Amino acid sequence: xxxxxxxxxxxxxxxxxxxLAYVPLGxxxxxxxxxxxxxxxxxxxxxxxxxxPDTEMRWASYLRGVLAFSAAGVLFLxxxxxxxxxxxxxxxxxxxxxxxxxxxxASFVSNTNWxxxxxxxxxxxxxxxxxxxxxxxxxxxxxIAVAVALVRGFARSRTGELGNFWADLVRGTxxxxxxxxxxAALVLVACGALQNFSGIHEVGQFMGGSQQWNGGxxxxxxxxxxxxxxxxxxxxxxxxHPFENPTPFTNLFEIFLILVIPLALTRTFGIMVGSVKQGxxxxxxxxxxxxxxxxxxxxxxxxxxGPALQAAGGAxxxxxxxxxxxxxxxxxxSTTLTSTGAVDSFHSSxxxxxxxxxxxxxxxxxxxxxxxxxxxxxxxxxxIIAVFIAGLMVGRTxxxxxxxxxxxxxxxxxxxILVTPALVLIFTSAxxxxxxxPNSMLNSGAHGFSEVLYAFTSASNNNGSAFAGLNANTDxxxxxxxxAMLLGRFVPMVFVLALAGSLxxxxxxxxxxxxxxxxxxxxxxxxxxxxxxxxxxxxFPALALGPLAEGLA
Numbered sequence: 001x002x003x004x005x006x007x008x009x010x011x012x013x014x015x016x017x018x019x020l021a022y023v024p025l026g027x028x029x030x031x032x033x034x035x036x037x038x039x040x041x042x043x044x045x046x047x048x049x050x051x052x053p054d055t056e057m058r059w060a061s062y063l064r065g066v067l068a069f070s071a072a073g074v075l076f077l078x079x080x081x082x083x084x085x086x087x088x089x090x091x092x093x094x095x096x097x098x099x100x101x102x103x104x105x106a107s108f109v110s111n112t113n114w115x116x117x118x119x120x121x122x123x124x125x126x127x128x129x130x131x132x133x134x135x136x137x138x139x140x141x142x143x144i145a146v147a148v149a150l151v152r153g154f155a156r157s158r159t160g161e162l163g164n165f166w167a168d169l170v171r172g173t174x175x176x177x178x179x180x181x182x183x184a185a186l187v188l189v190a191c192g193a194l195q196n197f198s199g200i201h202e203v204g205q206f207m208g209g210s211q212q213w214n215g216g217x218x219x220x221x222x223x224x225x226x227x228x229x230x231x232x233x234x235x236x237x238x239x240x241h242p243f244e245n246p247t248p249f250t251n252l253f254e255i256f257l258i259l260v261i262p263l264a265l266t267r268t269f270g271i272m273v274g275s276v277k278q279g280x281x282x283x284x285x286x287x288x289x290x291x292x293x294x295x296x297x298x299x300x301x302x303x304x305x306g307p308a309l310q311a312a313g314g315a316x317x318x319x320x321x322x323x324x325x326x327x328x329x330x331x332x333x334s335t336t337l338t339s340t341g342a343v344d345s346f347h348s349s350x351x352x353x354x355x356x357x358x359x360x361x362x363x364x365x366x367x368x369x370x371x372x373x374x375x376x377x378x379x380x381x382x383x384i385i386a387v388f389i390a391g392l393m394v395g396r397t398x399x400x401x402x403x404x405x406x407x408x409x410x411x412x413x414x415x416x417i418l419v420t421p422a423l424v425l426i427f428t429s430a431x432x433x434x435x436x437x438p439n440s441m442l443n444s445g446a447h448g449f450s451e452v453l454y455a456f457t458s459a460s461n462n463n464g465s466a467f468a469g470l471n472a473n474t475d476x477x478x479x480x481x482x483x484a485m486l487l488g489r490f491v492p493m494v495f496v497l498a499l500a501g502s503l504x505x506x507x508x509x510x511x512x513x514x515x516x517x518x519x520x521x522x523x524x525x526x527x528x529x530x531x532x533x534x535x536x537x538x539x540f541p542a543l544a545l546g547p548l549a550e551g552l553a
Contacts, residue, residue, distance in 0.1 A: 007298055007326020010252055014259075014330070021260050026267020026279070032175045033148045033168060034272065042170050053167035058160045059501030062149055065165035066142060066493060070109050073135060074486075077105040080131045081123075090124035091200055091214055103478040108135035110489035111143055111371060113225070113232030113341050113464040114481060116472040120214055120235045125197050132232060133221045137181070140228030141172035143339075143373030146493050147265060148172075148272075150377045153500030154401045155273045160505050162497070176261070177228055184223035184257055191253075192246035193219035218243050226257035229371040231341025231464040239331070239344040240320050251323050251344055255331055258340050262286075262369035265376045273401055277519035282379055284524045289368035289531070290337055293361055297329040300354040318349020318468070329354075336361035339371030341464025348451065348468035355467065356547025359454055362461045363539045364531055365420065371462065377496050383518070384413045384499075386530040390516050390523075399515060402508040409502055416495040421538045423460035423484045428453050428542065430480075437476050442469035446553070450546035455481060460488035 001009075038046070038053060046053050057065070080087075081096035081104060096104065100116060107114045108131070117123070123132070145168035152162050189195050198215035218234045222244050225232060235241040245251055263283065270279020301315050302325055319328040328345035335342050336358040347358045361368075367378040384398075388405055391398030398405040431437040431452050441448035447469075454467035459481040466472070472481065517523065 003324050003326060004298075004302055006324065007302075007329065010326055010330055011294060014252060014255055017256050018259055018263055021256075022264055022267055022283075025260065025264035027271065029176060029261075029264065029268040030271040032171050033163075033268070035171075038167075039174065042167075042174055045170050045174075046166065049166065051164075051166035053164050053170070055164055056161035057164055059149075059162055059497040059504075062162050062165045063494060063497045065169075066146065066497075067490060069138075069165075069169065070142065070490065073109040073138065074105045077108060077131045077135060078102060080127055081105065084124055084127050087124065087126045089126045089197070093122055093124050096122065099475045099478040100473060103482040104132075106482040106485045107464065108132050108230070108232060109139055110462050110485040111139040111228070111230060111339055111374070112459060112462040112485045112489070113230045114459055114466070114472075114485060115232055115236075115464070116478055116481075118236035119233060120216075125216060128221065128234065129217050133217070133224065136221065136224040136228050136230040136232070137173050137177050138169065140177055140224070140230065140372045141169050143229075143371055144172040144176070144261075144265070145169050145373065146496055147373035147376040148268075150380060150496055150500040150503075151269050151272045153503035154380075154403060156504045157506060157508050160501050162500050162504060177224065180261075181220070181224040181227050184227055184253075185220040187253060188219040188222055188250060191250045192242075193222060193250065194243040195219040213243075222254070223257065226254045226340065226342060227261065227372075229258060229262065229338045229340040229375075231335065231339075231343075233342065239342045240346075242322075245344055248322055248327060251327050251331065254342070254344075255334050258334050258338055258342070259290075259369060261372045262338060262375040265373070266369075269376060269380075275401075275519060278401065281519045281521075281524050281527075282376070282383065284521070285527045285531075286367070286369040286375070286379065288524065288528055289364070290333070293333045293337060293357060293368070294330055297333050297354055297357050298326060300351050300357065301325045301329050303351075315349075315351055315354070318346035320344060332358055333361060335465055336463060337364070337366060337368045337370070339366045339374055339462045339464070341458065343465050346468040347454070347465065348447075352447075352547055352551030352553070355450060355454070356543060356551060358465070359450070359457055359543065359547060360535070360539070362457045362463045363421075363424075363543075364535050365417070366461050366463060367531070374462065378416075378492075381413050381416050381496070381499075382531050382534075383527055384409060385417070385534070386523070386527045387516060387518065388413075389530055390526060394514075396514055396516075399509050400518060402511070403503045403506050404509055409499060412495045412499040412502070416492050416499075417534065419491050419495075420460045420488050423488050424453070424456045424539075425542060427456045427460070427480050427484055431456070431476070434476075437474075440471040440474055440477060442471070446546050446549040450550065453542055453546050456484055459484040462489050 081101040085095040149162040239245040266283040270276040451470040
């Protein structure tokens with residue numbers, strides 16, 4: 001079997017598996033967030049944190065819950081790292097330095113999971129499991145909660161109430177992420193992923209020195225790392241490491257875990273707003289962009305030149321021989337079009353245009369299908385903008401799902417789409433203009449610029465993957481990427497929840513003959529076009545200096 005055919009078959013198998021899971025998982029999540037019953041374990045949690053899950057919240061109260069919970073998570077994870085040297089199960093590792101501890105705490109709480117450290121050489125069992133793994137669950141649940149609040153804004157009328165943050169957070173964790181991650185972890189263990197709490201082992205002498213490796217609860221963290229679109233690996237090589245990703249089957253299974261919840265949430269959205277067809281329209285937009293990016297990535301990586309690349313079956317530098325070009329391209333696109341950040345190959349070793357595709361996927365706002373929760377609310381913001389553009393074209397007041405899109409709604413949507421580009425471009429330009437940050441670049445020229453641009457694109461969009469080649473473990477990059485992650489995660493949530501509250505207060509507008517049918521393929525095409533045009537106008541100059549210049553050289 002040729003490598004191209006193998007890549008295509010993997011793509012078809014993945015699409016089939018996602019299609020099978022779409023309806024049952026989407027229906028289940030709709031029931032979870034619409035139910036009025038509380039599980040016994042949930043009642044214990046509410047009692048422990050002192051929350052009343054039946055109290056409805058307006059958007060400002062909901063936002064305060066999001067920010068307070070996340071701030072507590074940052075503080076707890078920071079202190080856990082700073083005290084690591086005194087904790088049991090530290091494997092002899094010392095405490096993490098302040099700048100890196102801040103960066104890591106910001107990273108995992110913001111669902112970014114950017115890592116400026118080597119996991120197997122820095123973090124002990126307690127920090128990995130009680131700190132990082134816990135945040136993998138709850139940060140993903142926060143994203144789902146905010147998305148559900150926005151969906152309620154569309155579904156409700158003449159009220160500013162969006163539900164209860166604590167109930168949504170607990171249900172997303174207990175009823176969705178924990179059981180799904182447990183099943184996924186069992187699959188990974190059965191396929192050879194590591195799961196233990198062993199210490200450091202010396203496995204032999206190589207070239208005059210010894211090689212050591214340490215164990216850990218790898219499979220359980222790997223499962224929620226992908227399922228919660230987190231991305232932080234137990235080992236520095238991330239999903240290219242055989243302890244995390246042993247076989248081509250687990251590689252495809254991990255891609256499935258990355259995509260399944262963000263895609264199924266479109267079904268949840270359709271059920272909660274009372275129109276499954278609206279969910280299919282959003283799904284169609286996500287799938288169109290994702291399939292297009294996969295096809296483009298495979299073409300750039302398989303279009304190899306020269307006898308060495310032809311003999312290897314593709315541009316194999318930086319790619320695992322177990323997965324090949326097809327599996328690596330599929331993983332690279334899926335991880336950068338979501339907020340996952342896991343990698344099974346080094347994106348810096350992709351072709352110039354291939355590296356640009358991974359960057360562009362993040363620059364779209366990671367909405368195809370995006371992160372758990374964040375992908376859905378990001379796509380709905382873009383749908384509002386597309387409806388507004390259509391309204392300008394025909395001279396009608398824009399409407400979406402029976403709600404008028406007025407000046408307030410458009411201001412909030414515009415602020416949302418401006419936050420991350422501003423962070424990316426400001427921090428990138430500052431890093432290139434100052435004297436010391438460019439010293440962290442492994443390469444010069446267009447590729448070196450791409451390393452810095454990729455880092456801040458990844459951090460600001462809460463992706464977490466790295467281009468490789470950039471030494472990000474400096475005070476400058478630890479501090480600036482940490483700020484970019486926090487601002488890129490929580491400032492947009494302010495606008496999303498304010499928009500949800502504004503929509504929930506409206507009374508529904510009846511559809512007329514002139515109402516734009518947003519469940520039709522025409523709207524899907526308009527939405528895809530709006531996303532690509534807005535992103536292109538924003539980032540094209542930066543892309544021209546980096547991956548485009550390298551790819552066309």
